[in-house]
Amino acid sequence: MSGIPLEDNFEDVLGKALRGTGIPDGVLEFLTGVPEETIARLKEGHLEEDALRRVASPLGLDADALVERALQAWRPEPVEIDGLRQFNTVFDDMTVNNYLVWDPESKEAALFDTGTDASGAIATAVDLGLDLQQLFLTHTHLDHIIDRKTVEEHNAALKTHVNALEPAEGASRFLPGDSFSLGALRITTRLTKGHSPGGITYVIEGLQRPVAIVGDALFAQSMGGGMISYQDALSTNRSELFTLEDHTVICPGHGPMTSVGEEKSHNPFFPEFK
Structure with missing residues (x-):
């Protein structure tokens, strides 16, 4: 799945920062000297590098990383880990991910979100002889849970988990900080709210590398909108x-897998790590 496009273009990043900070275009012109007409062109995806660099700082964005996104000059390294598989499903004019995670020894498995079509993950679980026991939801936006029924019908004993701050009918509720086991793997939960009221990150330990399934909290070189x-x-x-x-x-819930270190270096929303 390394060929999945990055979720956001530079104008998406710019738009999220503008909406999030609440800075009007006229005020941004006053702060930067970039005319409103030029700001409007940037928001439409027309790159003017000098102007883009000038508006970055007042919006809390890293100028170099923002220009790098505009030039499409970087993408994260592909990830291949035994016990982790990403599935990319179509949702209208975009795509959404789900993730199959399993303990390579015990073959106990869990799905994280459903995307719009969980059949690929279920078929893989069957092909690999995995025991799909649990479904973990990062948040309850429709594109992440729409195929929940298919997953639950695959195994009548399967248990679905969701943060109590963002409940879903019929799902077992937990609180941020609670932990779970999946064979020899340990799953801990962290509250990463803002995009949704109870967005949860699941941190999985016991595979070749630590894994954080973050939903729409963070994307490669971007983040979910602060809805x-x-x-x-x-x-x-x-x-x-x-x-x-x-x-x-x-x-992430959208776009390719990445890493904490890569996002520290390349994500424009977090200039303090550059």
Whole structure:
């Protein structure tokens, strides 16, 4: 799945920062000297590098990383780990991911989100002889849970888990900080809210590298929009994700897998790590 495009173009990053900070175009012109007409062109995806660099700092963005995204000059290294598989499913004009995780020894498996079509993950579980026991939801936006029924019908004993701060009918509720076992693997939960009221990151230990399944909290070279709270989204990403080890694999809800270290170097929303 290394060929999955990055979720956001530079204009998406710019738009999220503008909406999140609430800075009007006219105020941004006053702060930077970049005319509103030029700002409007940037928002439409027309690259003017000098102008893009000038508007970055007042929006809390790293100028070099933002230009790098605009030039499409970077993408994360491919990830291949025994016990982790990414599936990319179509949702209208975009795509959404789900992740199959298993203990290579015991073959106990769990699915993280369903995407719009969980059949690929289920077929892989069957082909590999895995025992798909659990479904973990990162948040309850439709594109991440729409095929829940298919997963639950695959195994009548399967248990679905969701953060109590963002409940789903029929799912077992937990609180951030609770942990789970999957064979010899340990799954801990961290609250990464802001995009949704109870967005959860699942940190998995016991594979070749630590893995963080983050939903829409963080993307390769971007992040989910702060639909509930932009500041909470930034803050919880900093405290709950960027404190993980640099080699931790980041499994986002959209776009390719990445790592904590790569996002420290390339994500424009977090200039303090550059």
